[in-house]
Amino acid sequence: MGDERTKERLLKESLTKNESLTKKASLTKKASLTKKEQLDRYLRQKIISGSLIPGQALPSQRQLVDQFGLARSSVREVVQLLELDGLISTAQGGRSICRNTMAKYIELPVEGIGDNLAFQLQVMEARAFLEGEAAYFAAQRATDQQLIEIEKEFDKMQLRSKGLTTLDKAKADLRFHMMIAQSSHHVLITSFSQLFYNRYFNAIYGVLNRTLIKFGRYPDGIRMQHEQIYQALRQRDPEQARKVASEHIIYTRNLLESTD
Amino acid sequence: MGDERTKERLLKESLTKNESLTKKASLTKKASLTKKEQLDRYLRQKIISGSLIPGQALPSQRQLVDQFGLARSSVREVVQLLELDGLISTAQGGRSICRNTMAKYIELPVEGIGDNLAFQLQVMEARAFLEGEAAYFAAQRATDQQLIEIEKEFDKMQLRSKGLTTLDKAKADLRFHMMIAQSSHHVLITSFSQLFYNRYFNAIYGVLNRTLIKFGRYPDGIRMQHEQIYQALRQRDPEQARKVASEHIIYTRNLLESTD
DNA sequence: ATTAGGAACTGGTCTGACCAGGGTGAGGGA
Protein backbone atom coordinates (compact mmCIF):
# COMPACT_ATOMS: atom_id res chain seq x y z
CA MET A 1 0.00 0.00 0.00
CA GLY A 2 2.96 2.27 0.51
CA ASP A 3 4.11 1.00 -2.89
CA GLU A 4 0.71 1.86 -4.31
CA ARG A 5 1.02 5.40 -3.09
CA THR A 6 4.55 5.66 -4.44
CA LYS A 7 3.38 4.44 -7.81
CA GLU A 8 0.54 6.95 -7.75
CA ARG A 9 2.91 9.79 -6.93
CA LEU A 10 5.42 8.78 -9.60
CA LEU A 11 2.68 8.50 -12.18
CA LYS A 12 1.38 11.93 -11.28
CA GLU A 13 4.88 13.32 -11.46
CA SER A 14 5.41 11.87 -14.92
CA LEU A 15 2.24 13.59 -16.03
CA THR A 16 3.03 17.08 -14.93
CA LYS A 17 4.10 18.46 -18.26
CA ASN A 18 1.78 19.33 -21.11
CA GLU A 19 -0.94 16.99 -20.00
CA SER A 20 -4.44 18.29 -19.69
CA LEU A 21 -6.08 17.98 -16.33
CA THR A 22 -8.63 15.58 -17.73
CA LYS A 23 -5.97 13.27 -19.14
CA LYS A 24 -4.28 13.15 -15.76
CA ALA A 25 -7.59 12.33 -14.12
CA SER A 26 -8.39 9.50 -16.51
CA LEU A 27 -4.91 8.00 -16.26
CA THR A 28 -4.94 8.02 -12.52
CA LYS A 29 -8.42 6.51 -12.59
CA LYS A 30 -9.99 9.08 -10.35
CA ALA A 31 -13.54 8.31 -9.37
CA SER A 32 -14.57 11.89 -9.87
CA LEU A 33 -13.12 15.04 -11.33
CA THR A 34 -12.30 18.17 -9.46
CA LYS A 35 -14.06 21.31 -10.64
CA LYS A 36 -10.90 22.45 -12.37
CA GLU A 37 -10.73 19.14 -14.22
CA GLN A 38 -14.39 19.46 -15.18
CA LEU A 39 -13.82 22.97 -16.54
CA ASP A 40 -10.73 21.82 -18.43
CA ARG A 41 -12.66 18.96 -20.04
CA TYR A 42 -15.65 21.18 -20.80
CA LEU A 43 -13.61 23.78 -22.62
CA ARG A 44 -11.48 21.27 -24.54
CA GLN A 45 -14.56 19.41 -25.66
CA LYS A 46 -16.21 22.61 -26.87
CA ILE A 47 -13.12 23.44 -28.89
CA ILE A 48 -12.34 20.00 -30.27
CA SER A 49 -15.93 19.18 -31.12
CA GLY A 50 -16.34 22.34 -33.18
CA SER A 51 -18.94 23.67 -30.82
CA LEU A 52 -16.60 26.64 -30.54
CA ILE A 53 -15.08 27.60 -33.83
CA PRO A 54 -11.84 29.40 -34.54
CA GLY A 55 -12.32 33.10 -34.05
CA GLN A 56 -15.20 32.70 -31.65
CA ALA A 57 -14.98 33.94 -28.10
CA LEU A 58 -15.01 31.61 -25.16
CA PRO A 59 -17.40 32.26 -22.30
CA SER A 60 -15.86 34.97 -20.16
CA GLN A 61 -13.92 34.05 -17.06
CA ARG A 62 -16.66 35.49 -14.86
CA GLN A 63 -19.30 33.43 -16.63
CA LEU A 64 -17.24 30.28 -16.04
CA VAL A 65 -16.88 31.27 -12.37
CA ASP A 66 -20.64 31.27 -12.03
CA GLN A 67 -21.13 28.17 -14.13
CA PHE A 68 -18.57 25.98 -12.35
CA GLY A 69 -18.52 27.46 -8.85
CA LEU A 70 -14.79 28.11 -9.09
CA ALA A 71 -12.76 31.10 -8.03
CA ARG A 72 -11.55 33.40 -10.80
CA SER A 73 -7.95 32.53 -10.01
CA SER A 74 -8.79 28.84 -10.45
CA VAL A 75 -10.57 29.54 -13.73
CA ARG A 76 -7.56 31.55 -14.88
CA GLU A 77 -5.25 28.64 -14.15
CA VAL A 78 -7.31 26.33 -16.32
CA VAL A 79 -7.57 28.92 -19.10
CA GLN A 80 -3.78 29.26 -19.01
CA LEU A 81 -3.47 25.52 -19.68
CA LEU A 82 -5.54 25.84 -22.82
CA GLU A 83 -3.60 28.86 -23.92
CA LEU A 84 -0.32 27.03 -23.49
CA ASP A 85 -1.68 24.16 -25.54
CA GLY A 86 -2.39 26.63 -28.30
CA LEU A 87 -6.12 26.09 -28.24
CA ILE A 88 -7.04 29.66 -27.34
CA SER A 89 -5.51 33.07 -27.13
CA THR A 90 -6.27 35.77 -24.63
CA ALA A 91 -5.46 39.45 -24.42
CA GLN A 92 -6.34 41.93 -21.76
CA GLY A 93 -9.90 43.18 -22.18
CA GLY A 94 -10.19 41.31 -25.45
CA ARG A 95 -11.97 38.05 -24.60
CA SER A 96 -10.50 34.58 -24.93
CA ILE A 97 -10.62 33.53 -28.56
CA CYS A 98 -10.71 30.01 -29.90
CA ARG A 99 -7.71 29.51 -32.14
CA ASN A 100 -7.28 27.76 -35.43
CA THR A 101 -5.33 24.81 -34.15
CA MET A 102 -4.77 23.55 -37.66
CA ALA A 103 -2.58 26.53 -38.44
CA LYS A 104 0.54 25.13 -36.84
CA TYR A 105 0.30 21.81 -38.64
CA ILE A 106 -0.53 22.88 -42.18
CA GLU A 107 1.43 25.19 -44.38
CA LEU A 108 -0.53 25.46 -47.57
CA PRO A 109 1.73 25.39 -50.63
CA VAL A 110 3.40 28.66 -51.52
CA GLU A 111 0.96 30.56 -53.61
CA GLY A 112 1.83 31.11 -57.22
CA ILE A 113 1.45 34.64 -58.39
CA GLY A 114 -2.21 35.51 -58.05
CA ASP A 115 -2.75 36.35 -61.68
CA ASN A 116 -1.73 32.99 -63.15
CA LEU A 117 -4.88 31.68 -64.80
CA ALA A 118 -4.09 27.97 -64.45
CA PHE A 119 -3.44 28.41 -60.75
CA GLN A 120 -6.59 30.45 -60.31
CA LEU A 121 -8.64 27.72 -61.93
CA GLN A 122 -7.21 25.16 -59.50
CA VAL A 123 -7.99 27.35 -56.53
CA MET A 124 -11.58 27.60 -57.81
CA GLU A 125 -11.82 23.84 -58.18
CA ALA A 126 -10.65 23.36 -54.60
CA ARG A 127 -13.18 25.95 -53.48
CA ALA A 128 -15.97 24.07 -55.23
CA PHE A 129 -15.28 21.01 -53.12
CA LEU A 130 -14.61 22.86 -49.89
CA GLU A 131 -17.65 25.12 -50.10
CA GLY A 132 -19.90 22.30 -51.19
CA GLU A 133 -19.01 20.38 -48.05
CA ALA A 134 -19.30 23.48 -45.91
CA ALA A 135 -22.78 24.16 -47.26
CA TYR A 136 -23.79 20.55 -46.73
CA PHE A 137 -22.99 20.67 -43.04
CA ALA A 138 -24.21 24.22 -42.61
CA ALA A 139 -27.63 23.17 -43.87
CA GLN A 140 -27.67 20.60 -41.08
CA ARG A 141 -26.10 22.50 -38.25
CA ALA A 142 -26.40 26.25 -38.64
CA THR A 143 -28.23 27.83 -35.76
CA ASP A 144 -31.23 30.00 -36.51
CA GLN A 145 -29.21 33.01 -35.43
CA GLN A 146 -26.44 32.09 -37.84
CA LEU A 147 -28.91 31.83 -40.69
CA ILE A 148 -30.19 35.31 -39.85
CA GLU A 149 -26.63 36.65 -39.89
CA ILE A 150 -25.93 34.97 -43.22
CA GLU A 151 -29.06 36.50 -44.71
CA LYS A 152 -28.09 39.91 -43.43
CA GLU A 153 -24.65 39.50 -44.95
CA PHE A 154 -26.20 38.39 -48.22
CA ASP A 155 -28.50 41.44 -48.26
CA LYS A 156 -25.61 43.74 -47.44
CA MET A 157 -23.64 42.24 -50.29
CA GLN A 158 -26.48 43.07 -52.69
CA LEU A 159 -27.13 46.54 -51.46
CA ARG A 160 -23.54 47.60 -51.36
CA SER A 161 -22.10 45.81 -54.32
CA LYS A 162 -22.50 48.75 -56.69
CA GLY A 163 -20.29 51.10 -54.75
CA LEU A 164 -17.51 48.70 -53.86
CA THR A 165 -14.04 48.34 -55.24
CA THR A 166 -13.05 44.99 -56.62
CA LEU A 167 -11.05 44.35 -53.45
CA ASP A 168 -14.03 45.05 -51.24
CA LYS A 169 -16.22 42.85 -53.43
CA ALA A 170 -13.77 40.00 -53.02
CA LYS A 171 -13.66 40.49 -49.27
CA ALA A 172 -17.44 40.61 -48.98
CA ASP A 173 -17.74 37.41 -50.99
CA LEU A 174 -15.27 35.61 -48.76
CA ARG A 175 -16.96 36.92 -45.64
CA PHE A 176 -20.21 35.37 -46.87
CA HIS A 177 -18.53 32.02 -47.55
CA MET A 178 -16.58 32.09 -44.30
CA MET A 179 -19.84 32.56 -42.43
CA ILE A 180 -21.19 29.46 -44.11
CA ALA A 181 -18.03 27.56 -43.14
CA GLN A 182 -18.38 28.66 -39.54
CA SER A 183 -22.03 27.69 -39.39
CA SER A 184 -21.08 24.17 -40.53
CA HIS A 185 -19.77 23.67 -36.99
CA HIS A 186 -17.20 21.38 -38.48
CA VAL A 187 -13.92 22.27 -36.88
CA LEU A 188 -11.79 20.91 -39.73
CA ILE A 189 -13.80 22.67 -42.44
CA THR A 190 -13.86 25.91 -40.48
CA SER A 191 -10.15 25.77 -39.74
CA PHE A 192 -9.16 24.81 -43.24
CA SER A 193 -11.40 27.43 -44.81
CA GLN A 194 -9.78 30.16 -42.76
CA LEU A 195 -6.33 29.06 -43.80
CA PHE A 196 -7.34 28.54 -47.41
CA TYR A 197 -9.01 31.92 -47.86
CA ASN A 198 -6.17 33.75 -46.18
CA ARG A 199 -3.54 31.95 -48.18
CA TYR A 200 -5.13 32.18 -51.57
CA PHE A 201 -6.80 35.55 -51.27
CA ASN A 202 -4.71 36.94 -54.12
CA ALA A 203 -5.80 34.19 -56.48
CA ILE A 204 -9.43 34.59 -55.46
CA TYR A 205 -9.21 38.34 -55.94
CA GLY A 206 -7.56 37.75 -59.35
CA VAL A 207 -10.46 35.56 -60.40
CA LEU A 208 -12.94 38.28 -59.56
CA ASN A 209 -10.84 40.90 -61.28
CA ARG A 210 -10.68 38.92 -64.51
CA THR A 211 -14.38 38.26 -64.38
CA LEU A 212 -15.25 41.92 -63.87
CA ILE A 213 -12.94 42.97 -66.70
CA LYS A 214 -14.62 40.54 -69.10
CA PHE A 215 -18.23 41.30 -68.15
CA GLY A 216 -17.96 44.77 -66.77
CA ARG A 217 -19.98 43.69 -63.74
CA TYR A 218 -20.90 40.61 -61.73
CA PRO A 219 -22.17 37.97 -64.17
CA ASP A 220 -25.92 37.70 -63.95
CA GLY A 221 -26.00 34.22 -62.44
CA ILE A 222 -23.86 35.01 -59.38
CA ARG A 223 -26.47 36.85 -57.39
CA MET A 224 -29.11 34.22 -58.00
CA GLN A 225 -26.65 31.50 -57.04
CA HIS A 226 -25.83 33.14 -53.73
CA GLU A 227 -29.54 33.33 -53.10
CA GLN A 228 -29.96 29.65 -53.99
CA ILE A 229 -27.26 28.75 -51.50
CA TYR A 230 -28.96 30.77 -48.84
CA GLN A 231 -32.38 29.23 -49.63
CA ALA A 232 -30.94 25.71 -49.43
CA LEU A 233 -29.49 26.50 -46.01
CA ARG A 234 -32.77 28.01 -44.84
CA GLN A 235 -34.69 24.96 -46.01
CA ARG A 236 -32.17 22.72 -44.27
CA ASP A 237 -31.51 20.78 -47.46
CA PRO A 238 -27.93 19.50 -47.22
CA GLU A 239 -27.74 17.82 -50.63
CA GLN A 240 -29.19 20.85 -52.38
CA ALA A 241 -26.88 23.19 -50.47
CA ARG A 242 -23.85 21.18 -51.50
CA LYS A 243 -25.02 21.08 -55.11
CA VAL A 244 -25.68 24.79 -55.54
CA ALA A 245 -22.62 25.90 -53.58
CA SER A 246 -20.37 23.71 -55.65
CA GLU A 247 -22.07 24.65 -58.94
CA HIS A 248 -21.76 28.32 -58.07
CA ILE A 249 -17.99 28.09 -57.99
CA ILE A 250 -17.78 25.77 -60.99
CA TYR A 251 -19.97 28.21 -62.96
CA THR A 252 -17.59 31.06 -62.13
CA ARG A 253 -14.63 28.90 -62.99
CA ASN A 254 -16.04 27.96 -66.35
CA LEU A 255 -16.85 31.56 -67.20
CA LEU A 256 -13.25 32.35 -66.48
CA GLU A 257 -11.85 29.50 -68.52
CA SER A 258 -13.80 30.64 -71.54
CA THR A 259 -11.97 33.97 -71.57
CA ASP A 260 -9.11 32.34 -73.49
CA MET B 1 1.20 52.69 -37.03
CA GLY B 2 -2.02 50.74 -37.10
CA ASP B 3 -0.10 48.15 -39.08
CA GLU B 4 2.62 48.23 -36.43
CA ARG B 5 0.08 47.47 -33.76
CA THR B 6 -1.47 44.73 -35.86
CA LYS B 7 1.94 43.16 -36.35
CA GLU B 8 2.63 43.39 -32.65
CA ARG B 9 -0.66 41.71 -31.82
CA LEU B 10 -0.17 38.95 -34.39
CA LEU B 11 3.31 38.32 -33.12
CA LYS B 12 2.04 38.09 -29.56
CA GLU B 13 -0.70 35.76 -30.67
CA SER B 14 1.75 33.47 -32.44
CA LEU B 15 3.71 33.28 -29.21
CA THR B 16 0.92 32.24 -26.90
CA LYS B 17 1.69 28.59 -26.82
CA ASN B 18 4.54 26.99 -24.94
CA GLU B 19 6.64 30.09 -24.94
CA SER B 20 8.09 31.31 -21.71
CA LEU B 21 7.19 34.79 -20.62
CA THR B 22 10.77 35.90 -20.98
CA LYS B 23 11.00 34.67 -24.57
CA LYS B 24 7.85 36.60 -25.42
CA ALA B 25 9.31 39.71 -23.84
CA SER B 26 12.58 39.45 -25.74
CA LEU B 27 10.88 38.81 -29.07
CA THR B 28 8.55 41.70 -28.67
CA LYS B 29 11.51 43.88 -27.66
CA LYS B 30 9.94 45.16 -24.49
CA ALA B 31 11.91 47.87 -22.79
CA SER B 32 11.29 46.32 -19.42
CA LEU B 33 9.85 43.15 -18.00
CA THR B 34 6.74 42.82 -15.93
CA LYS B 35 7.18 41.30 -12.50
CA LYS B 36 5.75 38.02 -13.75
CA GLU B 37 8.29 38.00 -16.57
CA GLN B 38 11.07 38.76 -14.11
CA LEU B 39 9.99 35.87 -11.89
CA ASP B 40 9.73 33.55 -14.87
CA ARG B 41 13.23 34.46 -16.01
CA TYR B 42 14.62 34.22 -12.47
CA LEU B 43 13.31 30.72 -11.92
CA ARG B 44 14.29 29.43 -15.35
CA GLN B 45 17.78 30.78 -14.95
CA LYS B 46 18.15 29.14 -11.56
CA ILE B 47 17.10 25.82 -13.03
CA ILE B 48 19.00 25.95 -16.30
CA SER B 49 22.20 27.30 -14.76
CA GLY B 50 22.34 24.48 -12.24
CA SER B 51 21.89 26.87 -9.37
CA LEU B 52 18.90 24.71 -8.54
CA ILE B 53 19.59 21.05 -9.05
CA PRO B 54 17.18 18.21 -9.75
CA GLY B 55 15.55 17.14 -6.54
CA GLN B 56 16.02 20.47 -4.84
CA ALA B 57 13.09 22.55 -3.70
CA LEU B 58 12.29 25.89 -5.23
CA PRO B 59 11.73 28.85 -2.95
CA SER B 60 8.18 28.62 -1.66
CA GLN B 61 5.42 30.56 -3.32
CA ARG B 62 5.14 32.83 -0.30
CA GLN B 63 8.86 33.57 -0.38
CA LEU B 64 8.56 34.51 -4.05
CA VAL B 65 5.59 36.75 -3.19
CA ASP B 66 7.79 38.71 -0.81
CA GLN B 67 10.80 38.68 -3.07
CA PHE B 68 9.03 39.89 -6.23
CA GLY B 69 6.15 41.88 -4.81
CA LEU B 70 3.63 39.75 -6.68
CA ALA B 71 0.32 38.32 -5.53
CA ARG B 72 0.27 34.61 -4.77
CA SER B 73 -2.14 34.01 -7.63
CA SER B 74 0.33 35.69 -9.99
CA VAL B 75 3.21 33.63 -8.61
CA ARG B 76 1.13 30.50 -9.06
CA GLU B 77 0.49 31.33 -12.70
CA VAL B 78 4.21 31.61 -13.37
CA VAL B 79 4.95 28.43 -11.45
CA GLN B 80 2.35 26.64 -13.56
CA LEU B 81 4.23 27.67 -16.71
CA LEU B 82 7.38 26.03 -15.42
CA GLU B 83 5.49 22.95 -14.40
CA LEU B 84 3.96 22.64 -17.85
CA ASP B 85 7.40 22.97 -19.39
CA GLY B 86 8.47 20.02 -17.29
CA LEU B 87 11.06 22.00 -15.33
CA ILE B 88 9.48 21.49 -11.92
CA SER B 89 6.85 19.42 -10.24
CA THR B 90 4.54 20.49 -7.45
CA ALA B 91 2.26 18.64 -5.10
CA GLN B 92 0.02 19.97 -2.39
CA GLY B 93 1.99 20.73 0.77
CA GLY B 94 5.09 19.19 -0.76
CA ARG B 95 7.13 22.11 -2.11
CA SER B 96 7.95 22.72 -5.74
CA ILE B 97 10.79 20.42 -6.81
CA CYS B 98 13.27 21.00 -9.57
CA ARG B 99 13.01 18.14 -12.04
CA ASN B 100 15.62 16.21 -13.95
CA THR B 101 14.88 17.61 -17.35
CA MET B 102 17.34 15.25 -18.97
CA ALA B 103 15.15 12.28 -18.11
CA LYS B 104 12.79 12.71 -21.03
CA TYR B 105 15.56 12.96 -23.58
CA ILE B 106 17.89 10.15 -22.53
CA GLU B 107 17.09 6.50 -22.18
CA LEU B 108 20.27 4.85 -20.98
CA PRO B 109 20.86 1.50 -22.69
CA VAL B 110 18.94 -1.41 -21.30
CA GLU B 111 20.92 -2.77 -18.44
CA GLY B 112 22.44 -6.19 -18.85
CA ILE B 113 21.86 -8.44 -15.93
CA GLY B 114 23.55 -6.87 -12.95
CA ASP B 115 25.88 -9.76 -12.21
CA ASN B 116 27.64 -9.86 -15.57
CA LEU B 117 31.27 -9.08 -14.74
CA ALA B 118 32.18 -7.52 -18.09
CA PHE B 119 29.21 -5.18 -17.88
CA GLN B 120 29.99 -4.30 -14.28
CA LEU B 121 33.53 -3.34 -15.25
CA GLN B 122 32.21 -1.02 -17.94
CA VAL B 123 29.84 0.63 -15.53
CA MET B 124 32.79 1.21 -13.19
CA GLU B 125 34.83 2.72 -15.99
CA ALA B 126 32.03 5.11 -16.81
CA ARG B 127 31.75 6.00 -13.14
CA ALA B 128 35.43 6.79 -12.99
CA PHE B 129 35.01 9.44 -15.62
CA LEU B 130 31.71 10.78 -14.36
CA GLU B 131 32.73 11.00 -10.72
CA GLY B 132 36.09 12.50 -11.57
CA GLU B 133 34.35 15.34 -13.38
CA ALA B 134 31.80 15.72 -10.63
CA ALA B 135 34.54 16.00 -8.01
CA TYR B 136 36.43 18.49 -10.16
CA PHE B 137 33.50 20.88 -10.28
CA ALA B 138 32.40 20.18 -6.73
CA ALA B 139 35.81 21.28 -5.49
CA GLN B 140 35.18 24.59 -7.24
CA ARG B 141 31.56 25.16 -6.52
CA ALA B 142 30.32 23.31 -3.47
CA THR B 143 28.93 25.66 -0.87
CA ASP B 144 30.34 25.50 2.64
CA GLN B 145 27.05 24.03 3.77
CA GLN B 146 27.26 21.31 1.14
CA LEU B 147 30.77 20.41 2.27
CA ILE B 148 29.48 20.08 5.81
CA GLU B 149 26.69 17.80 4.64
CA ILE B 150 29.14 15.68 2.65
CA GLU B 151 31.40 15.30 5.69
CA LYS B 152 28.45 14.29 7.84
CA GLU B 153 27.43 11.72 5.26
CA PHE B 154 31.00 10.44 5.09
CA ASP B 155 31.13 10.11 8.87
CA LYS B 156 27.78 8.35 8.94
CA MET B 157 29.06 5.94 6.30
CA GLN B 158 32.01 5.05 8.53
CA LEU B 159 30.08 4.69 11.74
CA ARG B 160 27.28 2.66 10.29
CA SER B 161 29.10 0.53 7.79
CA LYS B 162 29.57 -2.40 10.18
CA GLY B 163 25.90 -2.99 10.76
CA LEU B 164 24.64 -2.53 7.20
CA THR B 165 23.53 -5.04 4.66
CA THR B 166 25.28 -5.04 1.31
CA LEU B 167 22.27 -3.29 -0.17
CA ASP B 168 22.40 -0.51 2.41
CA LYS B 169 26.15 -0.17 1.92
CA ALA B 170 25.61 0.28 -1.82
CA LYS B 171 22.92 2.86 -1.21
CA ALA B 172 25.05 4.79 1.25
CA ASP B 173 27.94 4.83 -1.20
CA LEU B 174 25.75 6.21 -3.96
CA ARG B 175 24.24 8.77 -1.64
CA PHE B 176 27.74 10.04 -0.91
CA HIS B 177 28.62 10.27 -4.60
CA MET B 178 25.26 11.79 -5.51
CA MET B 179 25.88 14.53 -2.98
CA ILE B 180 29.17 15.28 -4.66
CA ALA B 181 27.41 15.40 -8.04
CA GLN B 182 24.83 17.81 -6.68
CA SER B 183 27.46 20.04 -5.15
CA SER B 184 29.15 20.33 -8.56
CA HIS B 185 26.28 22.64 -9.49
CA HIS B 186 26.65 21.34 -13.00
CA VAL B 187 23.16 20.63 -14.21
CA LEU B 188 24.25 18.09 -16.83
CA ILE B 189 26.48 16.18 -14.43
CA THR B 190 23.83 16.23 -11.73
CA SER B 191 21.09 15.14 -14.09
CA PHE B 192 23.15 12.45 -15.75
CA SER B 193 24.42 11.10 -12.43
CA GLN B 194 20.87 10.69 -11.16
CA LEU B 195 19.85 8.80 -14.25
CA PHE B 196 23.04 6.74 -14.30
CA TYR B 197 22.91 5.63 -10.67
CA ASN B 198 19.23 4.78 -10.91
CA ARG B 199 19.65 2.85 -14.10
CA TYR B 200 22.74 0.89 -13.17
CA PHE B 201 22.10 0.37 -9.50
CA ASN B 202 22.02 -3.41 -9.94
CA ALA B 203 25.42 -3.46 -11.58
CA ILE B 204 26.85 -1.18 -8.92
CA TYR B 205 25.35 -3.32 -6.20
CA GLY B 206 26.78 -6.41 -7.92
CA VAL B 207 30.24 -4.87 -7.89
CA LEU B 208 30.06 -4.29 -4.16
CA ASN B 209 28.69 -7.77 -3.56
CA ARG B 210 31.53 -9.41 -5.47
CA THR B 211 34.05 -7.28 -3.66
CA LEU B 212 32.67 -8.12 -0.23
CA ILE B 213 32.56 -11.80 -1.05
CA LYS B 214 36.22 -11.80 -2.07
CA PHE B 215 37.53 -9.72 0.83
CA GLY B 216 34.94 -10.35 3.49
CA ARG B 217 34.76 -6.60 4.13
CA TYR B 218 35.40 -3.26 2.43
CA PRO B 219 38.90 -3.36 1.02
CA ASP B 220 41.24 -1.35 3.16
CA GLY B 221 41.87 1.42 0.64
CA ILE B 222 38.23 2.38 0.16
CA ARG B 223 37.77 4.27 3.37
CA MET B 224 40.97 6.23 2.91
CA GLN B 225 40.01 7.05 -0.66
CA HIS B 226 36.64 8.44 0.36
CA GLU B 227 38.48 10.58 2.87
CA GLN B 228 40.95 11.75 0.22
CA ILE B 229 38.06 12.79 -1.98
CA TYR B 230 36.51 14.71 0.86
CA GLN B 231 39.83 16.37 1.73
CA ALA B 232 40.37 17.46 -1.86
CA LEU B 233 36.90 19.03 -1.90
CA ARG B 234 37.53 20.75 1.40
CA GLN B 235 40.85 22.13 0.17
CA ARG B 236 39.13 23.32 -3.01
CA ASP B 237 41.65 21.44 -5.17
CA PRO B 238 39.80 20.53 -8.39
CA GLU B 239 42.61 18.58 -10.08
CA GLN B 240 43.31 16.55 -6.98
CA ALA B 241 39.61 15.88 -6.46
CA ARG B 242 39.25 14.61 -9.99
CA LYS B 243 42.34 12.45 -9.61
CA VAL B 244 41.41 10.75 -6.35
CA ALA B 245 37.75 10.32 -7.25
CA SER B 246 38.64 8.68 -10.52
CA GLU B 247 41.38 6.54 -8.98
CA HIS B 248 39.02 5.40 -6.27
CA ILE B 249 36.70 3.82 -8.81
CA ILE B 250 39.52 2.47 -10.94
CA TYR B 251 41.07 0.89 -7.85
CA THR B 252 37.80 -0.85 -7.06
CA ARG B 253 37.45 -1.91 -10.64
CA ASN B 254 40.92 -3.41 -10.74
CA LEU B 255 40.36 -5.30 -7.52
CA LEU B 256 37.30 -6.75 -9.11
CA GLU B 257 38.99 -7.67 -12.33
CA SER B 258 41.64 -9.60 -10.48
CA THR B 259 39.05 -11.96 -9.05
CA ASP B 260 39.11 -13.98 -12.25
C1' DA C 1 17.68 5.05 18.77
C1' DT C 2 13.05 5.07 17.28
C1' DT C 3 8.40 6.53 17.10
C1' DA C 4 4.56 9.50 17.58
C1' DG C 5 2.43 13.82 17.86
C1' DG C 6 2.17 18.56 17.14
C1' DA C 7 3.59 22.72 14.99
C1' DA C 8 5.02 25.03 11.06
C1' DC C 9 5.41 25.29 6.43
C1' DT C 10 3.82 24.02 2.01
C1' DG C 11 0.56 24.11 -2.13
C1' DG C 12 -4.54 24.65 -3.45
C1' DT C 13 -8.67 27.35 -3.43
C1' DC C 14 -11.66 31.14 -2.40
C1' DT C 15 -13.78 36.01 -1.88
C1' DG C 16 -13.88 40.51 -3.11
C1' DA C 17 -11.78 44.53 -4.90
C1' DC C 18 -9.40 47.37 -8.21
C1' DC C 19 -6.71 48.43 -12.62
C1' DA C 20 -6.19 48.66 -17.59
C1' DG C 21 -7.61 47.50 -22.26
C1' DG C 22 -11.08 46.46 -25.77
C1' DG C 23 -15.67 46.41 -27.81
C1' DT C 24 -20.10 48.20 -28.75
C1' DG C 25 -23.70 51.35 -29.25
C1' DA C 26 -25.60 55.83 -29.52
C1' DG C 27 -25.55 60.49 -30.81
C1' DG C 28 -24.01 64.33 -33.38
C1' DG C 29 -21.92 66.48 -37.26
C1' DA C 30 -20.60 66.62 -42.04
Added chain:
DNA sequence: TCCCTCACCCTGGTCAGACCAGTTCCTAAT
Protein backbone atom coordinates in the same frame (compact mmCIF):
# COMPACT_ATOMS: atom_id res chain seq x y z
C1' DT D 1 -26.65 58.50 -44.84
C1' DC D 2 -22.23 57.72 -43.17
C1' DC D 3 -18.47 58.36 -40.16
C1' DC D 4 -16.33 59.64 -35.98
C1' DT D 5 -16.13 60.28 -31.13
C1' DC D 6 -17.30 59.41 -26.53
C1' DA D 7 -19.08 56.91 -22.81
C1' DC D 8 -20.28 52.84 -20.76
C1' DC D 9 -19.90 48.10 -20.08
C1' DC D 10 -17.52 44.04 -20.38
C1' DT D 11 -13.30 41.87 -20.63
C1' DG D 12 -8.68 40.05 -18.86
C1' DG D 13 -4.87 41.06 -15.35
C1' DT D 14 -3.46 41.72 -10.66
C1' DC D 15 -3.85 42.18 -5.75
C1' DA D 16 -4.67 41.30 -0.51
C1' DG D 17 -6.11 38.36 2.77
C1' DA D 18 -8.24 34.27 4.44
C1' DC D 19 -8.96 29.36 4.85
C1' DC D 20 -8.35 24.30 3.64
C1' DA D 21 -5.61 20.16 3.07
C1' DG D 22 -1.15 17.85 2.64
C1' DT D 23 3.78 17.42 3.85
C1' DT D 24 7.84 18.07 6.55
C1' DC D 25 10.44 18.75 10.53
C1' DC D 26 11.33 18.95 15.35
C1' DT D 27 10.78 17.58 20.03
C1' DA D 28 9.61 14.56 23.63
C1' DA D 29 8.83 10.13 25.41
C1' DT D 30 9.64 5.30 25.44
